[in-house]
Amino acid sequence: MILADLWVAENIAFGLIALMMVVAAIRVVTTRNIVHAALYLVLVLAGVAAQYILLAAEFVAITQVLVYIGAVVVLFLFGIMLTRAPMGKMDDTDNEQRLVGLAIAVVLLGVMGYVLWKAFGKKQFEDLAVQTTAQVGNSIFQQYLMPFEVVSVVLLAALLGAIVLARRD
Amino acid sequence: MLLNQFLFLGAVLFCIGVYGVLARRNGVMVLMSVELILNAVNINLVAFGAYLHSITGQVFALFVIAVAAAEVGVGLALVLMLYRNRRTIDVDDVDLMKG
Numbered sequence: 415m416i417l418a419d420l421w422v423a424e425n426i427a428f429g430l431i432a433l434m435m436v437v438a439a440i441r442v443v444t445t446r447n448i449v450h451a452a453l454y455l456v457l458v459l460a461g462v463a464a465q466y467i468l469l470a471a472e473f474v475a476i477t478q479v480l481v482y483i484g485a486v487v488v489l490f491l492f493g494i495m496l497t498r499a500p501m502g503k504m505d506d507t508d509n510e511q512r513l514v515g516l517a518i519a520v521v522l523l524g525v526m527g528y529v530l531w532k533a534f535g536k537k538q539f540e541d542l543a544v545q546t547t548a549q550v551g552n553s554i555f556q557q558y559l560m561p562f563e564v565v566s567v568v569l570l571a572a573l574l575g576a577i578v579l580a581r582r583d
Numbered sequence: 584m585l586l587n588q589f590l591f592l593g594a595v596l597f598c599i600g601v602y603g604v605l606a607r608r609n610g611v612m613v614l615m616s617v618e619l620i621l622n623a624v625n626i627n628l629v630a631f632g633a634y635l636h637s638i639t640g641q642v643f644a645l646f647v648i649a650v651a652a653a654e655v656g657v658g659l660a661l662v663l664m665l666y667r668n669r670r671t672i673d674v675d676d677v678d679l680m681k682g
Contacts (some may be wrong), residue, residue, distance in 0.1 A: 432588075448609060465629075481649075482622075490615060499609065514605070515606040516602055526598070534590065539633060545633075565646050576656040
């Protein structure tokens, strides 16, 4: 019975997208070609946007596509070009801590998985109400106006700092 | 849909990102792994927002996206400075302050 409930279209979509995201994320951290790593990152970010759509968060999904896939990945590709990284395979992309790193990641996953399973078990989403862009806008400009302004100042300061750091003089 | 399926996906992405930060040498690749971690956090925020019928999760996900954009801008500028001064972006070579 519970299996029949779970086997609906959105779960199938979730499973396929999640599988693609995990495979692409593993390729991001294991591939020896840095340009391929950036392009696999696009797959992960697009998968995250698709998961937001599944969670009925339309505005965040569109922002994810615009900001991450549109801007951040292009910034990464510029960084790769400007540091003259070799375009083909590199020999020494990983350091000698990779086994320790793998052990830490696996232990962390085990602990987090156990805690999540203990805490939330089989809790279901009741009914996913679509939260419209208007609601998000009202919330940002009423309840969270002050944090929004702070984030704006942070963004301005960061971009000025980036220009000052990267400028040739 | 279960709440946990999104939380587990976030946990898996987070751990892959942690592995990348620890194991990668190239500064740009380390920044990409940090992006994986931030996206895992965002999935959790939006999932809890949908579960609790609260808009706050989405608003904070947007804040995290903005801060992540700032982080990438400053991070890549730092990597660029590193390349200009040392002709390498291998983060393991930057050990001037190591005792």
